[in-house]
Amino acid sequence: MVNASDVSPHRLYRQVRLGLGRKPVPDVELDVHRAMEVLRLRQLWCYRR
Incomplete structure (x- = not known):
């Protein structure tokens, strides 16, 4: 996942998402x-075993 420390999406989030073949998300x-x-x-990570 491409993430930043603030609440807004990282500037590369959209490009990585499209590069993985996922559907585009409207702005x-x-x-x-x-x-x-x-x-x-986070839930997957917390409850992994």
Whole structure:
């Protein structure tokens, strides 16, 4: 995941996402989408075993 220390998406988030073959996310939804991805990955990391 491409992430930055502040709450906004990293400037490369969109390019990496497209490079991985994932669907583009509209600009108005990008912040919410990225926050949901961060939450999902944190949960996976916390409960891995």
